[in-house]
Amino acid sequence: MTAAPLFLEKGGAFLTLKNRRTMTTLKDLSQHLGLSVTQVSRAMNDHWDVKQSTKERVWKAAEELGYKPNLTARKLVTGKSGTVCFVQEGIPPKEEAWLFMQIISNLSREFTRLGRQFLFHLADESDDVLGAYENLVRGKTVDGFVLINPKNQDPRIDFLLKRDVPFVCHGRAMDDALYPYYDIDNYAVGYNLTSLLISQGHREIAFLNGREGLAFSTRRHRGYLDALEEGGIEFDAGFVAHGQMVEAFGHDEAARLLTRTDGPRPTGFVASNTRIASGIFRACTEFGLSVPQDVSIVAHDDALSEVRSDSLPTPLTVTVAPLSESWAPMARLLTAAIDGAPLEKTQILQPVEVIERASIAPAS
Amino acid sequence: MTAAPLFLEKGGAFLTLKNRRTMTTLKDLSQHLGLSVTQVSRAMNDHWDVKQSTKERVWKAAEELGYKPNLTARKLVTGKSGTVCFVQEGIPPKEEAWLFMQIISNLSREFTRLGRQFLFHLADESDDVLGAYENLVRGKTVDGFVLINPKNQDPRIDFLLKRDVPFVCHGRAMDDALYPYYDIDNYAVGYNLTSLLISQGHREIAFLNGREGLAFSTRRHRGYLDALEEGGIEFDAGFVAHGQMVEAFGHDEAARLLTRTDGPRPTGFVASNTRIASGIFRACTEFGLSVPQDVSIVAHDDALSEVRSDSLPTPLTVTVAPLSESWAPMARLLTAAIDGAPLEKTQILQPVEVIERASIAPAS
DNA sequence: TCATGAATCCGAAACGTTTCGGAAATCATT
DNA sequence: AATGATTTCCGAAACGTTTCGGATTCATGA
Numbered sequence: 001m002t003a004a005p006l007f008l009e010k011g012g013a014f015l016t017l018k019n020r021r022t023m024t025t026l027k028d029l030s031q032h033l034g035l036s037v038t039q040v041s042r043a044m045n046d047h048w049d050v051k052q053s054t055k056e057r058v059w060k061a062a063e064e065l066g067y068k069p070n071l072t073a074r075k076l077v078t079g080k081s082g083t084v085c086f087v088q089e090g091i092p093p094k095e096e097a098w099l100f101m102q103i104i105s106n107l108s109r110e111f112t113r114l115g116r117q118f119l120f121h122l123a124d125e126s127d128d129v130l131g132a133y134e135n136l137v138r139g140k141t142v143d144g145f146v147l148i149n150p151k152n153q154d155p156r157i158d159f160l161l162k163r164d165v166p167f168v169c170h171g172r173a174m175d176d177a178l179y180p181y182y183d184i185d186n187y188a189v190g191y192n193l194t195s196l197l198i199s200q201g202h203r204e205i206a207f208l209n210g211r212e213g214l215a216f217s218t219r220r221h222r223g224y225l226d227a228l229e230e231g232g233i234e235f236d237a238g239f240v241a242h243g244q245m246v247e248a249f250g251h252d253e254a255a256r257l258l259t260r261t262d263g264p265r266p267t268g269f270v271a272s273n274t275r276i277a278s279g280i281f282r283a284c285t286e287f288g289l290s291v292p293q294d295v296s297i298v299a300h301d302d303a304l305s306e307v308r309s310d311s312l313p314t315p316l317t318v319t320v321a322p323l324s325e326s327w328a329p330m331a332r333l334l335t336a337a338i339d340g341a342p343l344e345k346t347q348i349l350q351p352v353e354v355i356e357r358a359s360i361a362p363a364s
Numbered sequence: 365m366t367a368a369p370l371f372l373e374k375g376g377a378f379l380t381l382k383n384r385r386t387m388t389t390l391k392d393l394s395q396h397l398g399l400s401v402t403q404v405s406r407a408m409n410d411h412w413d414v415k416q417s418t419k420e421r422v423w424k425a426a427e428e429l430g431y432k433p434n435l436t437a438r439k440l441v442t443g444k445s446g447t448v449c450f451v452q453e454g455i456p457p458k459e460e461a462w463l464f465m466q467i468i469s470n471l472s473r474e475f476t477r478l479g480r481q482f483l484f485h486l487a488d489e490s491d492d493v494l495g496a497y498e499n500l501v502r503g504k505t506v507d508g509f510v511l512i513n514p515k516n517q518d519p520r521i522d523f524l525l526k527r528d529v530p531f532v533c534h535g536r537a538m539d540d541a542l543y544p545y546y547d548i549d550n551y552a553v554g555y556n557l558t559s560l561l562i563s564q565g566h567r568e569i570a571f572l573n574g575r576e577g578l579a580f581s582t583r584r585h586r587g588y589l590d591a592l593e594e595g596g597i598e599f600d601a602g603f604v605a606h607g608q609m610v611e612a613f614g615h616d617e618a619a620r621l622l623t624r625t626d627g628p629r630p631t632g633f634v635a636s637n638t639r640i641a642s643g644i645f646r647a648c649t650e651f652g653l654s655v656p657q658d659v660s661i662v663a664h665d666d667a668l669s670e671v672r673s674d675s676l677p678t679p680l681t682v683t684v685a686p687l688s689e690s691w692a693p694m695a696r697l698l699t700a701a702i703d704g705a706p707l708e709k710t711q712i713l714q715p716v717e718v719i720e721r722a723s724i725a726p727a728s
Numbered sequence: 729t730c731a732t733g734a735a736t737c738c739g740a741a742a743c744g745t746t747t748c749g750g751a752a753a754t755c756a757t758t
Numbered sequence: 759a760a761t762g763a764t765t766t767c768c769g770a771a772a773c774g775t776t777t778c779g780g781a782t783t784c785a786t787g788a
Binding site: 023066068069070071072073075076081083088091092094097098100101102104105106108109112117118119120121122123124135138139140141306 | 387430432433434435436437439440445447452455456458461462464465466468469470472473476481482483484485486487488499502503504505670
């Protein structure tokens with residue numbers, strides 16, 4: 001006959017008592033109903049192995065007693081944490097704040113809808129990011145990751161693949177992509193936009209692309225190159241610039257190209273987003289060039305950046321693939337991957353739509 | 365003599381096996397060292413009750429075998445999840461994206477430094493937010509919350525207090541504030557800025573404040589009122605405007621006040637942040653009024669918004685309290701609160717500093 | 729009446745950790 | 759050498775859930 005625990009002095013024990021006071025457990029339910037814990041658990045999970053009438057009895061009691069399953073306990077036995085994670089490397093620059101907010105907010109919302117929690121982890125640029133991933137998987141705190149902006153070769157992807165940790169990537173690295181992803185057809189972006197200009201007789205075509213080394217930039221660049229080749233146009237490296245996709249980049253590069261004396265000047269521009277296009281516009285205006293009479297401009301439109309492609313001085317011909325439509329699929333794909341769905345079911349390659357507007361005209 | 369489990373057919377069991385393959389547990393360590401699980405656990409936690417030499421032996425082995433504690437299991441027994449949460453109600457407007465990013469990123473960083481995980485939860489405006497908090501605490505997924513932007517009376521605070529759930533608030537509601545908070549002296553902001561203008565002889569003093577109903581706005585307003593009363597100036601409700609603290613608000617309200625014919629026009633402005641002040645500047649310029657000769661402007665500076673108080677056309681006289689210095693204390697306070705620190709140790713009222721620059725001059 | 733099988737149920741083990749209460753070993757003091 | 763105190767250790771229970779393997783009931787058909 002051991003003495004009953006007192007829960008008096010030690011903080012820990014006291015806390016335990018306090019916790020018990022404030023929550024209903026499966027055991028509570030079971031003895032309230034005269035059922036075994038097993039059956040109550042199965043009833044709650046709508047298992048086939050329990051009579052319909054008892055299920056309803058259990059559900060009603062659960063409702064009344066305010067039962068919520070303790071996720072931690074569930075995690076421990078299932079091995080799945082129910083939590084997914086997004087790792088951000090360093091605080092992004094101010095220009096990307098709006099995008100950042102969209103990503104975080106929408107991902108959180110979508111995962112919540114699927115009944116998972118969304119962990120945000122900021123890793124300092126200083127310490128190694130892979131270490132952050134490592135700790136997260138080792139502690140069994142998360143069971144999957146969301147990656148964005150894959151590089152051509154992406155160490156995060158290599159790491160997670162090797163570790164056999166589920167993840168979904170927004171985009172694909174330049175590898176064989178044997179992992180879940182949601183990507184748009186970036187090759188088609190480069191190819192289609194360039195072809196449009198070529199079909200109007202342009203042969204001096206500049207391409208203001210995203211940062212070098214990012215997979216989407218590379219794919220668009222390849223599309224650009226193939227379109228040129230198909231049009232019998234020789235590639236001129238001077239016509240291509242990589243950079244952060246902001247208005248200033250578009251403006252500065254366009255200004256440089258439109259005034260240069262060491263080579264031909266472009267008559268057409270392919271811009272990797274509408275902010276760049278807006279910068280090109282401004283440069284044209286500064287030099288008294290009008291769009292599309294003097295210069296044609298086409299761009300890709302993610303339907304998210306503050307520059308709307310249809311409300312520029314001259315409405316823009318674009319490929320469009322709304323970024324806002326990617327979050328829900330991303331969440332769905334990762335969830336599926338965690339639940340062991342086959343690879344084919346966790347990959348989406350979203351086609352882009354071409355919208356022709358007034359910003360292109362035959363080359364003069 | 366029961367048969368050994370086979371781990372063959374059923375997915376669950378197989379998975380369990382798979383997990384065991386990839387992780388080192390306390391038990392592994394214990395039998396590798398010939399110690400009890402108890403002692404290994406205590407050694408890892410640097411408990412007094414274990415010999416120094418064994419501690420080191422354990423630590424070494426843990427290092428070698430790559431042991432990482434399973435946080436889920438720890439949670440289950442301690443009742444603490446090690447996770448804190450920030451709930452966002454709806455996607456914020458674009459103007460607040462930068463602020464949002466600062467908040468999320470820095471909080472995540474600071475909590476990571478303190479060894480906690482940071483859960484971000486977006487609650488749709490549509491469904492009730494308190495429900496989101498409810499679910500998070502009921503599922504035992506988080507053991508504390510970060511709140512920002514408290515209203516005068518804030519239902520979230522009432523709810524969490526009643527539920528006895530730890531939280532830290534950035535700011536204080538207009539209540540007796542019996543909870544952890546980090547706040548700046550907003551009363552002093554209103555009082556000091558207004559007094560500065562009064563001491564220069566101004567008597568027509570406008571106050572462009574933050575949105576009505578927010579606690580910080582209310583406190584600043586009270587400071588403004590008291591300063592007026594102390595200066596023997598009668599309060600004129602027409603001089604006060606509440607709104608979203610963006611440049612346009614400052615401009616529009618200033619323009620309205622500076623041209624109105626149905627009452628006196630202000631000779632001095634108190635702005636609740638530098639963006640508002642910047643808008644007031646623009647309005648003054650438009651009407652050919654110069655600062656500080658014709659109009660004096662003072663503002664509060666959070667040292668975060670894109671408008672720097674010292675690089676406006678006329679450098680601004682301000683109260684300053686850098687928002688960037690609040691995240692680390694916030695994280696520390698919440699952690700302390702969760703660990704049961706007494707209330708006094710979890711409250712910080714940060715004083716504001718007054719910096720006098722060229723934007724104020726004696727009233728004409 | 730007895731085997732067959734479907735429909736429901738339950739006991740017990742397991743997940744990996746912390747902690748309580750006591751036991752064993754070591755040391756200092758008579 | 760016996761006593762008591764201190765240091766170091768360990769077994770077992772607990773956290774709340776899921777799941778394995780078997781048990782019980784009850785109708786069905788032989």
